[in-house]
Amino acid sequence: xxxxxxxxxxxxxxxxxxxxxxxxxxxxxxxxxxxxxxxxxxxxxxxxxxxxxxxxxxxxxxxxxxxxxxxxxxxxxxxxxxxxxxxxxxxxxxxxxxxxxxxxxxxxxxxxxxxxxxxxxxxxxxxxxxxxxxxxxxxxxxxxxxxxxxxxxxxxxxxxxxxxxxxxxxxxxxxxxxxxxxxxxxxxxxxxxxxxxxxxxxxxxxxxxxxxxxxxxxxxxxxxxxxxxxxxxxxxxxxxxxxxxxxxxxxxxxxxxxxxxxxxxxxxxxxxxxxxxxxxxxxxxxxxxxxxxxxxxxxxxxxxxxxxxxxxxxx
Amino acid sequence: xxxxxxxxxxxxxxxxxxxxxxxxxxxxxxxxxxxxxxxxxxxxxxxxxxxxxxxxxxxxxxxxxxxxxxxxxxxxxxxxxxxxxxxxxxxxxxxxxxxxxxxxxxxxxxxxxxxxxxxxxxxxxxxxxxxxxxxxxxxxxxxxxxxxxxxxxxxxxxxxxxxxxxxxxxxxxxxxxxxxxxxxxxxxxxxxxxxxxxxxxxxxxxxxxxxxxxxxxxxxxxxxxxxxxxxxxxxxxxxxxxxxxxxxxxxxxxxxxxxxxxxxxxxxxxxxxxxxxxxxxxxxxxxxxxxxxxxxxxxxxxxxxxxxxxxxxxxxxxxxxxxxxxxxxxxxxxxxxxxxxxxxxxxxxxxxxxxxxxxxxxxxxxxxxxxxxxxxxxxxxxxxxxxxxxxxxxxxxxxxxxxxxxxxxxxxxxxxxxxxxxxxxxxxxxxxxxxxxxxxxxxxxxxxxxxxxxxxxxxxxxxxxxxxxxxxxxxxxxxxxxxxxxxxxxxxxxxxxxxxxxxxxxxxxxxxxxxxxxxxxxxxxxxxxxxx
Numbered sequence: 001x002x003x004x005x006x007x008x009x010x011x012x013x014x015x016x017x018x019x020x021x022x023x024x025x026x027x028x029x030x031x032x033x034x035x036x037x038x039x040x041x042x043x044x045x046x047x048x049x050x051x052x053x054x055x056x057x058x059x060x061x062x063x064x065x066x067x068x069x070x071x072x073x074x075x076x077x078x079x080x081x082x083x084x085x086x087x088x089x090x091x092x093x094x095x096x097x098x099x100x101x102x103x104x105x106x107x108x109x110x111x112x113x114x115x116x117x118x119x120x121x122x123x124x125x126x127x128x129x130x131x132x133x134x135x136x137x138x139x140x141x142x143x144x145x146x147x148x149x150x151x152x153x154x155x156x157x158x159x160x161x162x163x164x165x166x167x168x169x170x171x172x173x174x175x176x177x178x179x180x181x182x183x184x185x186x187x188x189x190x191x192x193x194x195x196x197x198x199x200x201x202x203x204x205x206x207x208x209x210x211x212x213x214x215x216x217x218x219x220x221x222x223x224x225x226x227x228x229x230x231x232x233x234x235x236x237x238x239x240x241x242x243x244x245x246x247x248x249x250x251x252x253x254x255x256x257x258x259x260x261x262x263x264x265x266x267x268x269x270x271x272x273x274x275x276x277x278x279x280x281x282x283x284x285x286x287x288x289x290x291x292x293x294x295x296x297x298x299x300x301x302x303x304x305x306x307x308x309x310x311x312x313x314x315x
Numbered sequence: 316x317x318x319x320x321x322x323x324x325x326x327x328x329x330x331x332x333x334x335x336x337x338x339x340x341x342x343x344x345x346x347x348x349x350x351x352x353x354x355x356x357x358x359x360x361x362x363x364x365x366x367x368x369x370x371x372x373x374x375x376x377x378x379x380x381x382x383x384x385x386x387x388x389x390x391x392x393x394x395x396x397x398x399x400x401x402x403x404x405x406x407x408x409x410x411x412x413x414x415x416x417x418x419x420x421x422x423x424x425x426x427x428x429x430x431x432x433x434x435x436x437x438x439x440x441x442x443x444x445x446x447x448x449x450x451x452x453x454x455x456x457x458x459x460x461x462x463x464x465x466x467x468x469x470x471x472x473x474x475x476x477x478x479x480x481x482x483x484x485x486x487x488x489x490x491x492x493x494x495x496x497x498x499x500x501x502x503x504x505x506x507x508x509x510x511x512x513x514x515x516x517x518x519x520x521x522x523x524x525x526x527x528x529x530x531x532x533x534x535x536x537x538x539x540x541x542x543x544x545x546x547x548x549x550x551x552x553x554x555x556x557x558x559x560x561x562x563x564x565x566x567x568x569x570x571x572x573x574x575x576x577x578x579x580x581x582x583x584x585x586x587x588x589x590x591x592x593x594x595x596x597x598x599x600x601x602x603x604x605x606x607x608x609x610x611x612x613x614x615x616x617x618x619x620x621x622x623x624x625x626x627x628x629x630x631x632x633x634x635x636x637x638x639x640x641x642x643x644x645x646x647x648x649x650x651x652x653x654x655x656x657x658x659x660x661x662x663x664x665x666x667x668x669x670x671x672x673x674x675x676x677x678x679x680x681x682x683x684x685x686x687x688x689x690x691x692x693x694x695x696x697x698x699x700x701x702x703x704x705x706x707x708x709x710x711x712x713x714x715x716x717x718x719x720x721x722x723x724x725x726x727x728x729x730x731x732x733x734x735x736x737x738x739x740x741x742x743x744x745x746x747x748x749x750x751x752x753x754x755x756x757x758x759x760x761x762x763x764x765x766x767x768x769x770x771x772x773x774x775x776x777x778x779x780x781x782x783x784x785x786x787x788x789x790x791x792x793x794x795x796x797x798x799x800x801x802x803x804x805x806x807x808x809x810x811x812x813x814x815x816x817x818x819x820x821x822x823x824x825x826x827x828x829x830x831x832x833x834x835x836x837x838x839x840x841x842x843x844x845x846x847x
Contacts, residue, residue: 030726031724031726031727031730032724032726032727032730033726036726036727036729036730037357037725037726038357038449038450039450039729040725040726040728040729040730041357041364041365041366042363042364042365042450042452043365043452043729043765044365044452044764044765045729045730045733045764046451046764049449049450049451052447052449053449053450056449082520084357084358084520085358085505085518085520086358086501086504086505087505092520151552151553154552154553154556155556157560158556158559158560158582159582162560162561163560164556164557164560164562166553166557166562259549259550259553260550260552260553261553262546262547262548262550262553262557264519264521264522268521269520269521272355272520272521272549275725275726276357277726
């Protein structure tokens with residue numbers, strides 16, 4: 001197990017290094033920089049002013065020097081300054097992390113707590129009306145874009161209650177606090193809950209056809225014991241994988257949802273920073289997200305090994 | 316005798332009624348005005364910005380020397396009132412503008428305001444001081460100013476190379492606040508210090524901007540509000556829904572489009588909404604330095620093909636104005652009279668006749684039904700740019716021009732235009748002040764950085780100076796109309812239309828005036844109050 005862990009850790013570091021290179025150089029390939037954007041907004045360009053500003057921000061230096069400044073700073077915990085707000089990048093990023101983390105955590109919780117039981121029910125009741133109804137719901141979850149669903153929720157709440165669950169940094173009541181996170185989390189989680197449900201269903205169906213399940217039933221085990229103790233335990237592995245992958249992909253849904261619900265989280269901030277070509281914010285933020293995603297994958301790998309000991313020996 | 320009593324009773328009643336009205340109009344103190352902001356401004360420094368995303372939230376922090384009356388919709392010379400200046404006078408054959416300054420005014424950090432602050436501000440704007448702005452988009456406004464001199468702590472003079480009456484109008488713009496000497500330009504971008512009715516509290520990029528009442532404000536009894544909070548909501552649907560749901564007291568000014576206005580009125584029928592021109596023209600920029608638009612016939616044909624009313628009816632349900640460079644009357648001060656405008660090729664009411672003429676010009680240039688001219692119409696990837704570009708392409712089809720839409724991200728738009736890497740561009744031009752000196756010099760003078768098409772006509776430029784020095788308004792207007800007509804005939808930057816947009820607020824918000832000929836000058840908010 002130790003060798004497996006060390007090998008996985010090494011691969012994780014190599015991956016993160018690769019990501020840092022890709023982020024840095026891809027961002028430089030995108031046409032335009034903060035100086036172009038600032039001058040475009042002002043509707044004029046004075047070459048001397050432009051050169052001064054490029055020098056002030058350090059973007060006139062060779063790319064490799066810029067990369068070294070950034071990555072060495074990142075490793076030291078010095079994230080530099082935002083080009084736009086001129087505040088320390090860390091000071092800009094840190095307060096936004098808990099907001100997005102809460103939202104993502106709730107979305108995943110929603111996704112798992114709805115997706116897994118409904119997937120099990122759908123598999124157990126295969127071919128019934130309930131199964132078809134649940135499959136239609138899951139299909140709609142996969143097909144509805146988050147921005148559309150989000151706007152629908154907002155419009156409906158304004159039309160029906162004259163209220164809207166827009167982000168409130170100082171909620172006055174429990175209901176307001178709940179609306180701040182729960183409704184956007186459900187909008188984000190709806191898609192992944194549908195995916196979780198489908199995976200659980202197909203995984204369960206596969207397991208339910210196995211001989212040991214038939215044996216358990218023949219030995220007189222109850223339906224609940226067969227479905228939840230024997231089948232689900234063995235069917236859960238692909239579901240964990242999917243939830244792990246979904247955690248990584250969640251950022252896409254969060255960008256849209258944070259925009260629609262006006263939540264000042266990391267995802268919306270990232271899009272805004274890309275729009276301004278605010279390199280210190282984009283690079284550090286993407287790198288932090290990469291660390292989270294790679295770590296999540298690492299944890300999933302470890303969980304695999306815990307659930308299925310054969311993996312740690314064969315990998 | 317009875318009639319005398321009756322008259323006296325009537326007089327008493329009138330007085331009572333008048334005093335009641337006066338009392339009802341008296342503003343109430345207190346309350347935080349909640350507004351949404353359409354996007355996150357790059358920084359908080361008005362002098363370094365060129366968008367009203369900066370003016371709206373930060374104009375309340377400052378004062379100018381003079382300002383347009385904030386309760387009058389139209390910006391005009393007669394409506395300019397003192398702010399940090401108590402009075403002004405033109406001397407030395409109208410070549411010196413001297414201001415007597417208000418005494419006892421303090422910056423928000425407690426330091427006293429003096430003439431040195433005025434000199435500092437304008438020295439920086441003219442590029443004459445040690446400290447520099449990162450960007451100085453309105454440097455050209457002060458080209459006629461030789462220097463700014465002080466006479467003691469409370470008198471300051473602008474010494475000009477030649478008379479320029481409109482300097483006062485430029486100084487009254489929301490873009491011309493006085494900055495403190497003791498705060499660096501960098502700090503003004505992140506934590507602005509002013510003398511204005513509201514103090515800066517915080518600016519969280521992409522999140523919110525908060526201002527609080529300046530309790531030491533020199534204008535006693537103002538402001539009425541305890542503060543103003545802007546929540547940044549770039550998604551327009553979300554922002555409008557939040558306004559409808561009562562989360563905000565006011566929309567971002569002049570940001571409600573005509574179709575959206577209908578939504579607001581249907582969902583919040585009590586909301587007060589006004590629609591005004593915003594002095595932003597939608598125009599075509601032509602790369603006349605390269606084929607095919609180096610051919611004046613093709614440029615003229617294109618101008619003749621425009622059906623301006625169609626643009627306005629499709630995009631704004633008829634609520635827009637046709638005009639030249641200057642905003643059309645009656646909201647605009649300098650717009651050409653209708654009959655003069657219609658005498659310009661392409662402005663005549665018979666669109667079909669104009670297009671027949673255009674076709675002849677195209678045929679003269681070698682194009683026709685069998686040989687169409689293929690052009691790329693470049694524009695920014697924003698609906699207010701994209702939508703008219705699509706209509707333009709459709710209209711150009713009628714004169715053998717096949718347009719292809721070339722959508723450019725904002726970050727690349729200006730560099731692309733600056734290096735002349737385009738054929739035809741659909742552009743929007745906002746005018747900070749409804750005055751020819753701002754518009755003509757910035758957009759049409761040879762070598763100006765905002766003259767995107769590099770249009771250069773020395774003869775017209777001489778006329779710019781003639782009108783600029785003219786003190787007789789009637790004479791100046793005639794000169795301005797002639798210049799504007801020539802600019803349109805030369806197809807320097809064909810103006811398609813002038814837009815109108817809406818602003819809405821809840822019925823309890825009082826004292827809001829939306830400017831009818833500018834989008835940049837009416838956001839001091841010291842007279843705004845809430846009746847709740």
